Amino acid sequence: MPELSYREAVRDALSTAMRQDDDVFIMGEDIAEMGGSMGVTHGMLEEFGAERVRNTPISEMALAGAAIGAAMQGMRPIAEIMYEDFMTLAAEQVVNQAAKLRYMSGGQLTVPVVFRTQGGAGWSPGAQHAQQLEAWFVHIPGLKVVFASTPEDVRGLLWSSIYDDNPVVFFEHRTLYGIKGEVPEKIEPIPIGKARVHREGEDVTVVATGRLVHESLQAAEEAEKEGISVEIVDPRTLQPLDEETIVASVKKTNRAVVAHEAVTRMGFGAEVASVIQYQAFDWLDAPVERVGAKFSPLPFAPVMEQFVVPHADDVLAAIKRTVGK
C-alpha cells in the first residue's frame, strides 16, 4: 500500500475527484499560486487551471456563499476556509443558508458543498488561529461534520463528503498534515457516520478526535505498561455520530474517557459523555472522564499554549482515574 501524508491524502481526494468529475472544483483564499496556507492545494492550479482552482477575495462569507450558490446549481464545490477560526465569518452562510436550504425548499434544492477548514494548536499561532470549533457546527441540524485523524481516513472521508448531497463541514488538524500513513491504492470511500476502533481494549474506552486520537494511542501504550487495557475509538464523523460503536465499546469496558483538543466546556466530548451515560448507564463503573483544553483563549507563548491544550499525559491521567489508580 502506498504511503501518503495527511496533506497529500487530502490533495489526492480533491485531485482524483476533479479528474473524474467536472462538477468538482475548489475555491478559497490563496489556494491557487500559493497552494493554500497549509500547502494542501500545492500544484493543483497547474493541473486544473484557474477556473477550477479559484482564488477568492479575503471574505469568508463571500466565498462560502459563492460555494453554496454553485452547489445549489449542481456543482460540487469544495471551499477552503483557511483557519476554522474564520468559520465565524462564514457562519451566516454555513449555518443559515447551507444547513437550511434543502429543508426549507422541501427538498427541491440540495447543497452538496464541502467546507474544508483546519485548526489546532501546537505551533504558536495565537488565540485567533488555532481554535477547535467543531462543536459549534455539530449543533446545527442540516450539517454533517467530519474530523479525520489519519491519512487513510481523511482521504476516504473527504471523498464521501464531496459526493454527499448535503453540506459537510470538514475539519482538518494543522499538526496532522505532516503525519504519514498507509492508504489503499485506490480511494476507498469511508461512510460518513462510521467510527473507527483504532485499538481494542478491555478496561477503558477513549473516544478521541483529531490530534487527540494520536495522543490517546500514546497514552494507551503507557497504560498498557501498567496493566490497563485501553480501547481507542475515533468517531471520525461527529455528525452523524456512530453511537452504536461507542456505546458497544463502553458496555464492554465499563469506563469511558472523551478526549479532544477543543475547550472541554461545551466541547464535543460533552455530547459523547451524555450519549454514553444515557445508553450505557448501567454499564458504567466510573464517571465519564473528559479531556480537553482549559477554559482559556489559546496563549501565544509556547509553554503556555502547551499548558492549555491536552496531551497524552492528560489522557493517561484520565484513564487512570476511571480505573481508580
Add this chain to the structure above:
Amino acid sequence: MATEVRLPRLGQGMESGTIVRWLKSEGEAVAKGEPLYELDTDKVTQEVEAEASGVLLKIAVPEGEVEVGRTIGFIGKEGESVAAVEAPAPKPKEAQPAPKEEKRVSEPTTNGRIKASPLARRLARERGIDLASLRGTGPEGRIVAEDVQRSEEAPRAVAAPAATSTPLSNVRKTIARRLTEAWTVPAFTLTVSADMSRANELVERRRELEPDVRITITDLLTRICAQALVRHPAMNVQYTVDALLAFPNANVGIAVAAPQGLVVPVVHNAEQLTLGQIAQVRSDLVSRARDGKLRTEDLEGGTFTISNLGMFAVDQFVAVLNPPQASILAVGATSEQVVPRDGELHVLPLMTMTLTCDHRAVDGATGAEFLNTIKTFLEDPGLAL
C-alpha cells in the same frame, strides 16, 4: 392569672433554642403579636411574637439555651404575682466533637446514600447483594463493580472447598421427612438415672455363660422396655387424628447408625423373647442394617424406640420422636458417679436416660411411671424376667 411564655417549637426536629435577647423588659407592656424576644435555632435567628397581651411580668430565662416547652417568662396584669420559676442553668455548649478521622476509602456513604457506580449497582441488584455490606475501593470510596464481584467470590472461596454436593439418598430423605414431621409434635422429656451395678453384673455373667451370644446393654434394655410396655399399656400407643391406637405387642425399634444413615430396625414381639433371643434378633438386624440388607418388614411395626449413644460416651441426650411412635428412649453412657446413699457416699455406675413422649398420646405421669419401671428393672433386672 398570668400566661406562661413557653419556648415554641418552630420547626420539625427542633429540640431547643437559644434566647439571644429579650425585646421587652420586665414591667413593660406588650401586645399580642408584638416581637417579644429573639430566638436562635439551628436554622435561623428570629423574633418571636408575644402570644398574649399584658405586661411582661417576669423574664425567667434572660438568655441562653432552653429546651422547647420550657417556661421562659410570664405575661399578665400589672402587679400580678407569678410563680417562681427556676431558671435553668444555661446549657454549656456541647464540647465540639473531635473531628472525625477522614476515612473516605472505607466509608462510601454520605448522608445514608451509598456511593456506588451504576454498574456496581446493577450487578448488586442482579445478584441480590446488599451494597451497604460492601466496602468501596474506587475513587472517594465509591463501590465499583470489582467490589461487588469480589464480595460474591469471597464467601465462595471460603465455603466451596469445604462443601461437596452429594445428592440426597432415600434414607437421608426419609430421615429428613420423618424428623421434620416429628418436630411438629408437641413432646415432653423426662430424665432419670439408673444404678447399673446389677445390670452390668447380669450382662457380664451372661457373656461368661453364653460366650457365642454376645449380650449387650441394649439387649437388656430391649427386654426391660418390652416388659415395661406390657406393664404400662398406656405407653404402647400411637396418636392418630381421630383415634388412639393401642398395641398388644411391644415392638421395640433400635436406632442403628448404618453407613447410609440412621435406620431403626424393629425387634418384633420383644415381650415374648428371652434376652438371648433378643440378642440374636438384634445382632442379625444390626449386621444387616450395616450391610444395607434390611427388609421392609424389619423397619415396620415399631411401637417404641431405643436410641443408645452410650458407646460414644455421651452422658445424656434428648432424642427426637420416631413418628408415629409415641415415645423414644435416649440412653447415655454409664459412668461412675459419687452418690450419697444412707448417709454415706457410694461410687456407683450410673446411666442417664431421657424419655421423649408425644404429649398428644401420653401424659406426663404415665411417662414418669413407665420410666420409673425401666429404672427399677435396670437396677433389679430379675424383676423383668
